[in-house]
Amino acid sequence: MATKSKSINIIYLKTLLVSVFAIWTFCNELAYSSQEHLDCDIPFSSFLDKMKAKALNQGISATIVANVVSNTKNLEEVIKLDRSQKAFRLSFKDFSDKSVNEYRLLNGRKYMKKYQALFESIWNESGIPPEVIIAFWGMETDYGMVQGNFHTLSALGTLANDCRRSEFFELQYLAAMKLVENNMLDPMSSIGAWAGEFGQIQMLPSEILAFGSDGDGDGKVQLDKSPEDAILTAAKLIMSKGWTPRKVWFEEVIVSEEFQWREAGLGRSRPIKKWAQLGIEPRQASFHAEDIHTQATLVLPQGWKGPKFLAYPNFDIFMKWNDSFLYSTTAAYFANRINGADPYLSEGPSDILNTYQMVELQEILNALGYDVGKIDGILGAKTRQSVRIIQINLGFPADSWPTIELLNYLKVYLS
Template sequence: MIIQIVVRLCLVLSVVAAGGLPAHAQSDANFQKFLQSLWPDAQAMGVSRRTFDEATRGLKFNQSLPDLVIPGKPKEAPRGQAEFERTPAQYLSESSLARLTAQGQKLATEHKATLAAIQKRFGVPPPVVLAIWGRETNYGNVKLPYNTIEVLAAQAYMGRRKEMFRRELLLAMKILEEQHVAFKDMKASWAGAMGHTQFLPTDFLKYAVDQDGDGHRDIWTSVPDSLGSAASQLLAKGWDRGKRWGFEVRLPANVDCSIAEPDTKMTVAEWIKRGYAPLTHKPTREELGEEASLFLPAGLKGPAFLTLKNFYVFKGYNFADLYALFVGHLSDRIAGGKNFATPWGKIEQARSDYIETIQRHLTKAGFYSDKIDGKAGMKTRSALGAWQKAAGLPLDCWPSRALAEQMQAAR
């Protein structure tokens, strides 16, 4: 027994003598060192030492979060957005929209006074505010699993976008300093989007409002503050009061899907003159003079839309095209509108690496000059259509796996 004790003691002493610590202990020590390195910047932002210590005391590095780059751990593919990993028909499923519509209409009655006050203050109609809430957290029914400081600290320490999350972490501490929420109640998604309306700390400090008048901007437990904050952000992004986001149209027989991108604009009257017939909304005289662009979320294999300025305001809240369409369509449904008039065609969503192959091919061919990001956005679909026309191929403006494989083989 004495010999065993001596051997263990020697091992411990050898580790200490070598200046080493067990791997997990060293990792914890490095994480704590990183946290303490934040203090000067936190202090410069007006965060007190007390708040800083309360936020960082006992904090552990959560290595289970997505999008971390940990030495020695196999690299994982970046966590994608549902808006870019599902087909439009999957993302805008009728079952989901019908459920959110019914619930949104009930909540419109329940929060009628609050929504009226928000519309008076910010000019954003109740159905739009409710649609944002429904899309972001299922009207608050999604239980956010993480503490904001925990996830932002992990992402700032070993995330793919360290500098961005470092700033968000410091701003989250500032929110705690201003006592809008208690540390234990500061819940977020894995990427630090907080509360009912999924604000990063940057957005919170810019746009969150105290709609219920209790002295705090609380997007975690206060429905009035949450909805008012969503409307506040939309207005700040350029919400056009009293205007629509867009409407569905029937395409003419000779449609060129390569013009379905934001920079190709005409008045609504001109689009109609060219055969783009409104299906779900009769434009007003004022709307006929507004500029609109064509939006084909599934290329030529699904519904088509003329989008107005407020569609792009939705994209300021979340840049994904399908997000903007979901919120716009859901708001119409809550207000009493119907489902899409045109059915979705049968298409598959290509993986991001296939989309990147297509983007690189289109870039080399001179048809695409935007980011190589593996996301089949409007500019990618438009560039693909232009390439298909030039190559004498069938025109559909939809980036498929088969097309990516053809491009790869040709290269």
């Protein structure tokens, strides 16, 4: 009977995999045929001619257009980096240890004092605490020390001609032309990240057009050279994303042993009063009486054995700044540390699966009918959600963190 059941499972799995492959092939062919009609991934000179026409049609001066286009080159390395993004294959522990180091903490506190008057003005106007801006500034460029080494116009042009996100980056490339026209970007010397962000807080051209601000009063917006300009511009960007003035964003907590881990995770928010009833309490303080009805989510960036945080509504702004869960939790934690919080507690969380193991897990989950999104070896939101569901189904702690034990169990389960 067991042999028959096993055979049925193998036949079912093979049939499912054949079906998945057939659908994948059809979708690829459909995508390929659709791309034939897209005006992207064309010879770079043809792309530049196309962008010239669009820029002139938007009223950008012919002199500026010619200057920008003549300084735009195709950068093959940008496409390679766009496909890899290795930083987001790290665990929270590894990424936060690397990002929230003593150098950044010491310098962050130093800059809080140096630009105290500007930070106080921002606080009075918007209720954004300095440590939040400091965290983004430090995470993005080490306070302006590491702004990238890719020619900005060439990076944007390369991505605009790549079919993956051509429409988005065409808009950014045209916005960059307007920055050149406004003397906010040097077409020859401006450098930044491979994805086209530049300046001390690494913003895209469209964001700079909308929020670029003169923080030092010299009549110019120079985000690559002026810390004050970068600080004020960051504040304007954060405000635009919906920051709630004078409210907390992220708080480390202690969780009772009886807690059901399936209650954790983004999208499962509860009032603070309810979390307290479930045995959750702040690690270094106590809940404020005025916040007991505030909604919050328990997040476990590295599973139930790792650090535990309550994410408040203002944490959404971190996710809007960068939609990587890893980046956002690290930046929010960084802001806490700048403000004097202790390093997080941890019981020795399981290491992150390596790229090959993560791909293997994604393929298994995909074959079982779970939506993991793109099979890329990266622990994204859809993979986390799929892991949580199968953990619940199998009786594992449902913390959305894939372990080698879970992977090995699934491999045996399918054998």
